[in-house]
Amino acid sequence: MDKEKLLAFARARLKPVTCLDEIQVLACEPGLARLQALVGEQAQNAFGNAHGGWLYTLCDSCSGLAACAGGYAHVTLQASMNYLAAGRPGDLLTVEAVSEHSGRRTQVNRVTITNQEGRLLATASFTMYRLDDKIPGLG
Numbered sequence: 001m002d003k004e005k006l007l008a009f010a011r012a013r014l015k016p017v018t019c020l021d022e023i024q025v026l027a028c029e030p031g032l033a034r035l036q037a038l039v040g041e042q043a044q045n046a047f048g049n050a051h052g053g054w055l056y057t058l059c060d061s062c063s064g065l066a067a068c069a070g071g072y073a074h075v076t077l078q079a080s081m082n083y084l085a086a087g088r089p090g091d092l093l094t095v096e097a098v099s100e101h102s103g104r105r106t107q108v109n110r111v112t113i114t115n116q117e118g119r120l121l122a123t124a125s126f127t128m129y130r131l132d133d134k135i136p137g138l139g
Contacts, residue, residue: 019028020061031107032101035066039091050087055122059111060094063126066097067106068109071138074107074128081124105130 021042027034035044037058045051059077067074087093094114101108111124 013056020057023058023061025065026094027132030070031066031102031109033062033097034067035062035065035095035098037093037095039087039089039093041089043087048089050091050093050121052083055083055087055093055113056081056124058093059097059113059122059124060126062095062097063109063111063124063128066099067128067130068135069138070102070107071134071135071137073133076126077103077106077129078127079124081122083122085119085121087113087115087121091112093121 017101019111021090024036025033026036035058039050043050043054049106056079059081060079063079064074064076092115094112096114097109097111099107107128107130109128111126112120113122114120
């Protein structure tokens, strides 16, 4: 294939991914957060499935909420994600972060994504680093 055809293909396939539109927060407390999000058109990749980067962002956001609910700002120090099945258009996804370790400076969260049928779509592990900054109203 020539370069111009490949560039045209890439331009036609790439589109903006809107990450955090219409997300519902179902639970948020220290060490636990649960979100729901619909796989809409804005969240789909070029093949019509949930975009992996969008799924990762949901997990990262959920893990951050579970960590920050303790009153201190946290940032992601390390993350690992396994994609197990595709999120399909119209799927209602539940993202849950549960703390497996909470130390003085780090928190390790296990994050899962399931669809409306309870099928496991992805698992992730996030290590969150606690900053010295207290969150106004929480810390």
